Amino acid sequence: MSLRPVGTVALIGLGLIASSIAWSAKRAGQTRITGYDISPEVRETARRIGLCDQVCDTPADAVAEADLVILCVPVGAMGRVAEAVCPYLKPGAILSDVGSVKGSVIEAVTPFVPAGVDFIPAHPLAGTEHSGPEAGFAGLFDNRWCLIVPTQGTRPESTAALRAFWESLGANVDEMDAQHHDLVLAVTSHTPHLIAYTMVGVADDLRRVTDSEVIKYSAAGFRDFTRIAASDPTMWRDVFLSNKEATLEILGRFTEELFALQRAIRQGDGEHLHAYFTRTRAIRRGIIEAGQDTDAPDFGRGGAARK
Ligand SMILES: NC(=O)C1=CN([C@@H]2O[C@H](COP(=O)(O)OP(=O)(O)OC[C@H]3O[C@@H](n4cnc5c(N)ncnc54)[C@H](O)[C@@H]3O)[C@@H](O)[C@H]2O)C=CC1
Numbered sequence: 001m002s003l004r005p006v007g008t009v010a011l012i013g014l015g016l017i018a019s020s021i022a023w024s025a026k027r028a029g030q031t032r033i034t035g036y037d038i039s040p041e042v043r044e045t046a047r048r049i050g051l052c053d054q055v056c057d058t059p060a061d062a063v064a065e066a067d068l069v070i071l072c073v074p075v076g077a078m079g080r081v082a083e084a085v086c087p088y089l090k091p092g093a094i095l096s097d098v099g100s101v102k103g104s105v106i107e108a109v110t111p112f113v114p115a116g117v118d119f120i121p122a123h124p125l126a127g128t129e130h131s132g133p134e135a136g137f138a139g140l141f142d143n144r145w146c147l148i149v150p151t152q153g154t155r156p157e158s159t160a161a162l163r164a165f166w167e168s169l170g171a172n173v174d175e176m177d178a179q180h181h182d183l184v185l186a187v188t189s190h191t192p193h194l195i196a197y198t199m200v201g202v203a204d205d206l207r208r209v210t211d212s213e214v215i216k217y218s219a220a221g222f223r224d225f226t227r228i229a230a231s232d233p234t235m236w237r238d239v240f241l242s243n244k245e246a247t248l249e250i251l252g253r254f255t256e257e258l259f260a261l262q263r264a265i266r267q268g269d270g271e272h273l274h275a276y277f278t279r280t281r282a283i284r285r286g287i288i289e290a291g292q293d294t295d296a297p298d299f300g301r302g303g304a305a306r307k
């Protein structure tokens with residue numbers, strides 16, 4: 001990869017995503033990594049585990065030499081962090097982020113971006129329910145998408161450099177505009193997370209009735225919901241407050257479909273239920289046949305036995 005030349009990358013916010021970037025960059029070689037986190041405990045942990053070449057005590061020190069600065073904080077903190085780092089960016093540096101929402105981040109960060117710096121938002125579609133500097137690992141982005149959202153006036157060579165950086169971490173890169181990104185993610189990530197939070201909340205409300213049976217007899221579906229519902233509360237609060245419009249649009253559609261299924265169950269309309277489930281099964285199989293589910297261990301790729 002060539003990052004004019006491969007120099008220093010500053011990571012601001014040293015949690016799951018930043019630590020995964022740091023380990024992945026180390027695996028790829030070449031890059032020098034500096035880092036800063038608002039939490040002294042996180043900075044201390046980052047130093048102890050050798051996450052960065054240099055963990056700095058101020059955002060200014062972390063970004064001063066950086067060719068690429070990546071904001072890895074919750075979406076609601078992006079504006080504050082941009083305000084803190086932007087005055088200290090090197091002329092010609094690239095500023096980027098990894099936030100799960102793009103429209104609100106662009107709105108919050110852009111006013112602080114100085115002339116001569118390209119701000120190129122990005123979003124790796126990879127993560128876990130864990131957070132913090134010890135949660136990251138080098139393979140997190142392997143074969144995952146990273147969506148980049150070039151803003152107006154971005155120099156093509158800066159976009160190419162950011163693309164090459166993410167590719168060096170193992171990701172496949174695509175470009176998308178912010179509004180489209182936020183709608184797509186509302187469907188594929190944000191609303192599913194909200195549904196998981198709700199389902200686990202419902203089970204918890206019923207715990208006096210079910211005692212611990214819900215956990216004891218959890219089939220895979222509910223287990224997956226509990227994993228997702230264990231995700232970081234600050235991060236997800238910010239995601240929903242920042243992607244309000246698209247999430248509400250998708251939730252509205254979801255509720256309508258849910259009511260239709262509820263009515264079919266009440267009315268004993270098996271035909272409706274069967275047709276619906278047949279349609280959704282075809283969607284899952286289409287994803288697997290297109291080779292787009294890298295998590296499917298045995299189903300799909302050669303999994304004809306289960307078709
Ligand atoms: N967790 C996930 O699965 C994914 C998260 N993202 C996005 O990546 C970003 C970071 O998420 P994680 O790494 O999971 O979070 P995390 O909770 O593991 O780490 C965030 C870090 O930011 C620090 N921080 C908060 N405010 C700060 C400030 N003002 N200045 C400096 N540091 C500050 C916190 O102390 C914390 O260490 C979020 O915007 C999230 O939407 C993107 C893809 C996946």
Ligand SMILES: O=C(O)C(=O)Cc1ccc(O)cc1
Nearest residue numbers: 100124125126127128129189
């Ligand atoms: O852990 C999971 O299942 C995830 O969905 C991880 C994730 C969370 C947030 C993102 O913006 C992207 C990926």
